[in-house]
Structure formats: structure tokens, C-alpha cells
Amino acid sequence: MTKKDSHPSFDFIRNIIAEDLSINKNEGRVVTRFPPEPNGYLHIGHAKSICLNFGIAEENNGVCHLRFDDTNPSKEDIEYIESIKADVKWLGFDWGKHLYYASDYFDQLYEYAVQLIKKGKAYVCSLSPEKIKEYRGTLTEPGKDSPYRSRPVEENLDLFERMRAGEFEDGSHILRAKIDMASPNLNMRDPAIYRIRRMSHHRTGDKWCVYPMYDFTHCLSDSIEGVTHSICTLEFQDHRPLYDWVLDQLNVKCHPQQIEFARLNLSYTLMSKRKLAKLVGSGAVLGWDDPRMPTICGLRRRGYTPNAIRDFCERIGVAKRDSTVDVALLEHCVRQDLNKHAPRIMGVLRPLRVVIENYPEDQVESLEAINNPEDPGMGSRKVPFSRVLYIEQEDFREDPPKKYFRLAPGREVRLRYAYYIKCVDMVKDEQTGEIIELRCTYDPETRGGGSPDKRKVKATLHWVSAAHSLRAEVRLYDHLFLKANPDELKNDDNFKANLNPNSLETLTSCRVEPSLANASPGSLYQFERQGYFCVDTQDSSDKLLVFNRTVTLRDTWAKIQKAMKNKPR
């Protein structure tokens, strides 16, 4: 395959669907669904599933439903429903009129359960939870039949009705499918399908005190909605026989096909809702939308774009093998998007004062700067230049190492869009010896950054005019964890030991060019030579601009330094 005609090859799920279409299965319809439980925030792993399900529907003129799998009122909340809808929308997907809730099917589901009982395929079991567990057997030993397994149909019907009526305490009875207590697949050992939970539901209120279990609900919800391909993650493979069993017993007209794929893992972070909740709960991060979190809201606040995330989800592919994608790929995707779309500005993170000795005290020039060299259509802006400037501390070395191209005593560099300057002296703090100011001269002939004599300089620095610049706070983020696999030490809570203590660095005396005065929350910029930053949506205000660093620019100099460190000389 040549580079030109290369295209992402179909994944195994798309292959299955293409095959189904070719034999006119489901009369050519493709209906998928994204079925979150509203018990937490969506993360990038969910984005993979969203892109897959909505993507497949789009590609095949089908539809993708958004269905909340809200069968467990003890864990769910309306708050999550709103955040999930917002995140799916933000990613750029549209479920149209296909917004559903499993709880809307509770009446039908109840009727289906009654049918199952009537067919002798379900029974009310009155064993205690402990006993049920004991009767289930183990991985290597078969289970034992519950003594209630042979309860007459009439009695089951009566009991189930009374469960529904609220006559029994939680846990005293349960409705079970009658399948096979000796099955090597534990899911088939008479799984629970309805439990008593005397608790009000965020959508159905107090109408019910029995709630259906996932295995019973999910397949029937898919069937009710006419889903053709029910795509889920690998851990449900063992549930597929049960998914099919329920639909077969009930003789439904629509029997969707369950297909499983591997969930996403990303290096240097975690994807488990439970563990993410612990990070939030323990204060390791500031919230679900902390820019270090792999949640959709965290990534959004960090400055990631829907395009970047969708591109990422396309590139990682879909397969059945457990894998961990390098977070560098995600970073690559956002850089690529932002390179094309983010306006450039100059901002100095760690200011070093520079006085241009031969520049007139009261003069201010307005210099033209290009907004995005990748896109001339984005135009240009004016940046003020004056006698006193700030440059980046990193951009000056009193004693420059080999391959260091930036400013040093006696050295000449270019100030972007401005002039060539040469360092003639430096001022040190008498106590600490720290360099607190540079004295430079400029060459008036080099206005705009080019010299008539074509002489070269090896570096171009970003800068701001001290008097005109705005103070800003900038938050620098790094990987949340030190280890590519934070779960390395399996013993559960120890993932916290791998937290990166420096995942957040807050800089409070940054200076940015005045054009940012009215930057709106959420807007994205490239700080030239630094990286991509976005105006924080929570903390930025008229009084103080606050920026989050989305991702750094690729940094060749950092690599050179690292290489020199690793093998000196």
C-alpha cells in the first residue's frame, strides 16, 4: 500500500457489519447504542466506545442510541445524566431523538420476567445472599440447586408480585433465571435477574421496589430498541451466552448481536472509575474536571479539542487484545489539531528583565506579528515593543553549554518580530548571585527581525514589553503518575504510591502580551516556543488571567540536553 492510497483498514467489528450488510442481515439496518450507567463521569475510554458506536452508525446510514443503563438506583444520580449528555455532545455526536433510559422499560421488563416465570424459566429464590454464594460453587466445582428451584409456577408468580408490592425486605427474595447450576460459565448458574431494593429511583421515583439486573435488562433493552449490533467490552464475553439465552427464551422478534472489544488503557494514567473517584475523594486531584484527569471534562478543561480526541480514537484502532496506548499519541493528536487552529501569542513563563540600553526611554513601537503561520487567513496583530522587556529565564545562560543557541554574554539573537539584540552586561543580586537583569543593545536596522546584511542569528526568542504585558497565572501539567502502568503493584490502593508529586506546577508571575486582555475562557493559544495553553474556564477572570498548559511543543533542545545528561562527553 502506498502512502497516498493508504487508509485506516476496517477493524474486526466494521468487518462483521460490512459482512452482515452484504448478506442483507437486519434488512440493511445498522443500529448501535452507547449505554452508560449514570454513576460517574465519562473518560477517554468511554470516548473510544462513543466514537465506535456513533461512528459505525454514521458510516452506515444507521443510528446510534444514547441509552442510560439506570437499573441500580443505589449508585446512580441525575447529575451524571446531564454530564454524560454534555460530554457526548461536546465530542460532536448527536443521538437525535434516540435518547432512552432502561428505566423507561421497567414495565415491559417486569412483564418479560413474568413470562419467564410462566415458562418455568425463572423462580423466586429465598436463600440469603450468603447461601446463594455458597450454592454457586466455585470456578472448578459445580454449584448446587437452590431448594427453591422447583417452586411451582403459581407460587413464583405470587411471590414475585408480592416482591413488587413491597411486602418483603431487601435481600429476602430474589428472582433467578433457571438455567444450569453446573455450567462451567458462572454467569449461567441461575443468575439473579430481579432484586428487591426499597429505594427510590432518580427517574421512576417510588414506583418500584424491585429492579432488574444488568444481564436481564441490557439484552431486552437492545431488543426493544431494535439494536442490531450491541458492542461492549471484553469482560462481557462470558455474559454473551446469557444475553442470548434471555432473548431466546422470550422469543423476541429482534435479537441483536453482542460483539466485544478491548477497552482502552492509556499510559501514565488510570481508567477505572473507582480509582479515579478515589483520586478525587482523597484530594490527589482537585475534582473530576482537574486537567490532569483522563475524564472528558478534565481533558476539555485542559484544552483538548473534540477533534483531537476523535482523531485519537480513530488512530488507536479496535481489537480484542488488551493493550495500553502510549499517551504520546494523544498528545500528538492535540498538537496536530492545535498547530493548525490555535493563534500564536507570546507569553513569558519565568520572566527575566531585559533593558535595551540604546533604545529611547519613552519610545514604544507597534510591531506586526503573524497569528498563525500555518494559516495566513488568521491574519496578524500588533505587539508593543519598548526599552524594557521580559524574556524567558531559560533563554539566557551566563556560561552556555555546547549546542546552546540562545542568549549569552556577547551573543546576538533575534527577538521574534522585533529586533536583533546583543547582551552586553548582566546585573546580579548581590546576595544570591542570581541574574536579575540583562543589559542589551539592539540593532535598529533589524526591525521586524531581518537584517539588511543577511547576517544569521542562531536563535529567535519570544518576549513581552514589561510595561505593556499582562500578569498571568499559568498551570503546567505533567503525567499524573510516574509509572507508565500505575497499577503495576497489584495490591489495589497502592496505585497512589505512583502518583507524580510534580504533576502540577503553578507559575504566578508570568507575563503575556496585551492582546490577551480579553481572552475568553476556554480559548486556546500557542505560546510561541512553549506549547499550547487554554484560558481556564473556572478560575480565569478579568482580574487575573489563568492558563492551563494543554501540551508542550515538541522540544528538540530538551532532547539534546537529556542526551547530554545521559552520556556526558
Place this chain on the structure above:
RNA sequence: UGGGGUGUCGUCAAGUGGCAAGACACGGGUUUUUGGAGCCCGCAUUCGGAGGUUCGAAUCCUCCCACCCCAGCCA
């Protein structure tokens, strides 16, 4: 020592009996008023291992090994 899955470059991932795509990462070069971006080049004689079938095997067969998931009245 039950059942269900999976093993192709550092990381993802195509490949379905005809002689190992692509991406990220990495290394080098070119270009450059961002050490950015772009462009070019390099990067698996070999597909978990061992046998076998075949003119020919990552693809078929046999055995073995490793890893993941399952014993919630969670999803």
C-alpha cells in the same frame, strides 16, 4: 487443576496460504524569523515457543508457554 479470551516492531495495529501496511515513539538529514510546523530517510529476514502439513505458513494442524476476564442481590 473449570470456562471464556488474547499473543505480529518500544507502543498501538493491518494481515484470513503467495513471501510483514500504517501510525506514535525513536534516530538521522533538509528547511525555517517558533530548537515549533513541514519535507526526506532509517527503524520486525520475521509474527509467544516447538514440531508438523505444503512448492510455499504470521495465516492450516498438534503440543506447549504467557497474559487477561469470570465465583456482586454492580454494570
